Amino acid sequence: MILTVTSLTAHPASRRRSVALLTCVTLRRKVFPEVFPNLSAVTMPQFLVRCMTLFLMLSWGGALSGQPANVTGVLHRAGNDTVFLRDVEIALTPGDWLVRTDSVGQFRIIGVNPGRYLLVARRIGLESVFKTIEVPDGRALRMKLSMFSIAQELATITVSGRRVTYPIRLSEPYARMARGTGSYFTREQIDSLFPLDLKSLLVRLPGVRIAWSSIAFVRCQELGKANQRLQVYIDGVRMTKYELPPPITASEVLRDISPASVQLMEVYTGSVRVPADYAMDACGVVLIWTK
Numbered sequence: 558m559i560l561t562v563t564s565l566t567a568h569p570a571s572r573r574r575s576v577a578l579l580t581c582v583t584l585r586r587k588v589f590p591e592v593f594p595n596l597s598a599v600t601m602p603q604f605l606v607r608c609m610t611l612f613l614m615l616s617w618g619g620a621l622s623g624q625p626a627n628v629t630g631v632l633h634r635a636g637n638d639t640v641f642l643r644d645v646e647i648a649l650t651p652g653d654w655l656v657r658t659d660s661v662g663q664f665r666i667i668g669v670n671p672g673r674y675l676l677v678a679r680r681i682g683l684e685s686v687f688k689t690i691e692v693p694d695g696r697a698l699r700m701k702l703s704m705f706s707i708a709q710e711l712a713t714i715t716v717s718g719r720r721v722t723y724p725i726r727l728s729e730p731y732a733r734m735a736r737g738t739g740s741y742f743t744r745e746q747i748d749s750l751f752p753l754d755l756k757s758l759l760v761r762l763p764g765v766r767i768a769w770s771s772i773a774f775v776r777c778q779e780l781g782k783a784n785q786r787l788q789v790y791i792d793g794v795r796m797t798k799y800e801l802p803p804p805i806t807a808s809e810v811l812r813d814i815s816p817a818s819v820q821l822m823e824v825y826t827g828s829v830r831v832p833a834d835y836a837m838d839a840c841g842v843v844l845i846w847t848k
Contacts, residue, residue, distance in 0.1 A: 627698070
């Protein structure tokens, strides 16, 4: 039987009959229960006879003489007639009819010869529908189909968190930390690291260069000397004074603050990340909030 199908497909005139025979063998009872009412009880000779019957039905059933008709329909989600399915591929076999449903789930196939056809509806995420239809002579055929969603197994997602307590006056700084626009050192982190001073905490951040008498943010250096100023605020008050002779620099301010007195430290290494209230005359900002 396989050799016969292979030789038939070599001839264009026999291609449609070969497809019909392969469809018979492949879809079998799922699509045509009237041809295979009890497949387990059918012997191989009986199966071949019934398969050839379906072969002949599909080969010539869609090409009977008569007036062509239109096949129309609408697709909705199974169990909910108000949810229409768009972009569902609709195909008729035998033949090369192929259309898609529109935004309201409707489709239309024009000029189908009378006879028996296999209608297939399919779309990713939905269970395909196989339905045998009988196209009448010259009369429109309209149908209503439903499709079930295919359950897709999702990977397990573990969401973890911890409770953070802080003084009510620091609600805004902790809200910025939750948004994650900068780098942050909490009271718990500072205690666990036990730093010598606050400058030593900045070493842990990318793009920060620390020396004994200076602190430099790489992004600020790239902008030029006039825009390199790193400002330090303690409880909302700016402590750096570059305009004084001698200037009070960020390095001096951070060196003189005890880490044990800090509740939260915010670090913004570029001007685009600096909060608007602290952006004046600053390329980078360190905001220190005490206990």
